[in-house]
């Protein structure tokens with residue numbers, strides 16, 4: 001049986017990480033992998049997470065299973081963090097999942113269960129796991145234009161044009177904030193217009209929010225999603241705690257479904273719990289419990305929010321520094337979009353050949369589509385990257 005398996009295509013980012021490790025050059029720069037790194041290149045455990053973990057080890061007296069949906073206190077705390085004033089008390093169904101990836105996976109399973117013919121509309125480009133999971137599950141995928149390589153911004157007219165062709169009941173995947181890989185995001189007005197289109201054409205929005213707090217702040221990053229949620233009858237939301245709590249390996253995520261009525265909420269909640277049962281039974285608890293402890297304790301929460309704010313501001317100043325360095329070298333504002341982008345990533349707009357030149361001649365490692373992890377930079381490497389971008393003729 002196993003001899004029937006064929007080799008999987010190697011993961012491009014993991015291959016890039018391996019090449020980086022083997023590169024003997026001291027001045028090499030890793031802009032590849034999607035984790036936050038501080039100025040010394042480390043991905044630290046956040047202070048509030050350390051404190052909560054210490055308290056948890058002390059106080060926890062059982063490791064018995066939680067519920068199929070995870071601990072409801074976690075779901076309550078995280079859903080309020082995401083949904084804020086748009087929190088729909090009696091219409092919200094939630095299940096904890098192993099990371100944001102599984103929240104997306106479980107959301108797609110729910111769609112397949114309820115509406116097997118619905119197509120999933122994905123931004124072009126998007127996080128490669130979106131189409132990969134959908135294709136594996138047999139969910140039909142369509143693409144909508146999103147990124148304008150000329151301006152480094154969103155081609156909103158093209159996006160609306162493409163979504164205008166979606167069929168009733170189709171699903172529109174939106175990045176809640178800090179679009180991966182482009183860094184280009186919708187304005188609030190644009191979120192409003194998308195929400196109107198979704199209502200008008202009877203589509204289902206599915207929002208993937210994996211970087212809340214990395215862009216303009218915890219509330220600002222969720223503002224578009226909240227505006228959308230307050231307009232539409234139904235929505236799915238996949239939230240990840242990997243980045244904003246720095247608990248990548250703990251696998252902490254939440255799938256939220258906003259049902260059209262309190263009655264439908266119950267059935268939806270049951271279907272989501274059943275899907276958890278079928279895939280992994282009980283979701284992991286450690287990360288979820290740490291998040292729940294932080295969000296429900298004023299002191300821990302304030303400390304976490306303050307550290308997250310430092311992370312966010314650090315990335316913003318690296319963006320400013322890179323845009324300024326490129327302005328000085330090119331005499332133009334051609335790369336101004338790097339300062340306007342938000343989150344960890346920016347799509348530089350370099351060709352694969354230029355990406356290869358930057359790697360070969362300058363030790364700068366970025367993904368082949370020219371996605372850069374801005375958190376891979378520090379004050380010393382910004383000028384090196386700016387030189388490499390100019391020398392490669394980007």
Ligand code: PMP
Nearest residue numbers: 034099100101127180210240242
């Ligand atoms: N969505 C997007 C857009 C992401 O970039 C990521 C992380 N790379 C995720 C979801 C899920 O992350 P995780 O499963 O690690 O929580």
